[in-house]
Amino acid sequence: MRVLAFSLFSMFLVVQLSPVFGQEPTAKPDEDNVFVEMQIVTIPEKIAATFPADLRDEGKIDSTWEKIQALISDGSAKLVGWPTLTTQNKQKAVFEAVNEVRYPTAYIRAPVETYYAEDKEEANFVTHLTEEKGLFIEAEFDAVPSAFETKEVGTKLEVEPTISESEQTIQLKITPQDLHQSSPVKVALAEKENDVLVPKGDVVVTRPQFESTGEATSIVIRNGAKKLMGVSRQADQLELFILRAEIQRVK
């Protein structure tokens, strides 16, 4: 009977444990993905006045995050950028969502000489007339662009995560960048008079303005946690940069 019991027991053990032995022991960190997202949100300051402090408070960050998601959903907050990346442990990943903006970088004040009158007598009353140009009127065009530049406006994110041995924290080498256009400004062009630049009020061009926020840093964040990475103020809006990172098991 003992032999029978032993054989049954051994059979039971073999059957029960075989799947366990057949599988790999546990997923290694190198086989996991790390999900990283950076929400860049602008919120009217009167709504978001306490958000920066709340987002720095570990006890309040999750509830504040939920509030922000609800504000985005109902249109009270604007999602400016949302770079998200999923990459493996110790592997660098890059995300870009950019618009190319082209704008003039140099202008010329352009005289255009146009045939005007058949004879000099008829044309004598024209102010811009010169002896050499005789029969031609000179019309001037303000600020004819003579050179252009292209700039990439939008969000970029570079991440290289390293999962800790305990798999409780993630070290992130992270480089977020946000460059966006703000309200354009009007600039009066200057002219040289006696080798001195003098603003000429009636020649005004519209110039784009760019605002840039970015950093290159290395931080440690709890798995699944969120972190306020930066705050900037624009007019009556607060722009918040909120990071979240979590390990995504694959096996």
Added chain:
Amino acid sequence: MHIETNHRSITGQWLVMSMVFTFWTLAPHARAQGEAGEPPANARVELQAIVLPQKIGWPMIQRLREPALIDGAYAEIQTLLLEGKATLSAWSMTRIGCIGTVRGFVAGTIDRLSPRDYSFYAERIPFETTGNAPTNIHQRPSVDTARLHTFPSSFEANTEGSTLQVDSVVSDGALIRLLLSFKETKAAEASHVTIRYANSQKGVQIEQPRFRDISESTTLALKPGQRILLTASPVSEPRDSLEMVFAFAAVDKTNRLQAPLGNEFPPKGVRTDAQIIFLPIDRAISLIPRLEDPNSFQEAYFDLQAMLRHHDAELIGWPACFSGGADYTTSKTVTEHQAPLAAPEPLMPPSSINLSPQEAAPPLPPPIEPGPDICPPPPPGFEARSTGVTLESALASASGSRFDLNFNLEVKARLGVKSWQVAGNQYGTKSRIEEPEYGVQKLVSSVRLCGGERLLAGVSLQTLPKPGMVLYLLHTALPK
């Protein structure tokens, strides 16, 4: 003793039974281990980019992040695509052998020229005088009487569309590791720069093209059949929209590959042909998943052939070539034609000058009688461009009934012309520059196959001349 003998015999029977039971119980595990351990032949890597309104997309985000819920939410998004509430921005799929550092590349792009620099000239508008010339300053002609025209004087080439590149796939059947990069470029609404007349609010505008890029390079580990939301990014065109990019990977089971009888193994060569088919998006959304699934492939393939017969799908090309070794053999069906070089300079009317800043003001010609003041711009030269279908293939290696095939499929098409207005003249006619636009659909990959096998090797989105999907159906045959 007898009892003992009996006991031993009973014990022996139990032992035999237990061994049989044990083997029977373990057999499925053993089979599973064997399947998982056997490396799969090919991986299917797919990226789909979809633009949808934020108010629809935002509430779905949480479900799209949950591995258990993503397939349901994704199916809803496919329905939104069919209903026209969402737009397909990119959809690229490539099959690629799970053999490490081979490259799979699929692209649907358009080569587009856009103005880089402008030249300006002023059109003469004769000042009408009756009798004596006006002496009062208020009667002087306004400077507005010279009308400024702009025309593009140099162009730059931009590539619009989407590309998916997979640089490496390794899979043991239970996990797929891949190194991928994805880029999507779209033309956005052009911006304008105003050039004003002196002391006047009036002016002319020149158009500056704008492009929007979304790109990502990453290393991923996915379970076979797993779909993830790779990224979701706010976009301003259409207003308050969200662009979601989904990644998906699956593997082909090696036991699906059945070697045909009567062939010599390993094969000395292979005949490859590729049906390149255009399919409207609504039909593609339902048909492509069926073509991707080996279990439903055959039926879906017959449906596709029926669509071709009924002109619901369009055969773009069907190149074929024979590869006998590692050197590429090529099949080309191309048309070569002459396209005008970019940036023809319109001939200046005698009464105006070129304001190009690099040029000094040229000596002014004597006045002439009014006449057509703009000459049609002749192109400065021509260049040869070829359009058509190319297939290159090479038998990289062969082992038993299976072989690795490297192939390169390319379709170049002339999509039409982009017309840029140069100037008008006093008779109301307008001179225009027409620049041809070309579209490229490309699939480069390396797959493991058996002779006679047919598979959907890749798909890519086409936006012009009409939106739809381009399907690449690869078929191989071994010489008897």
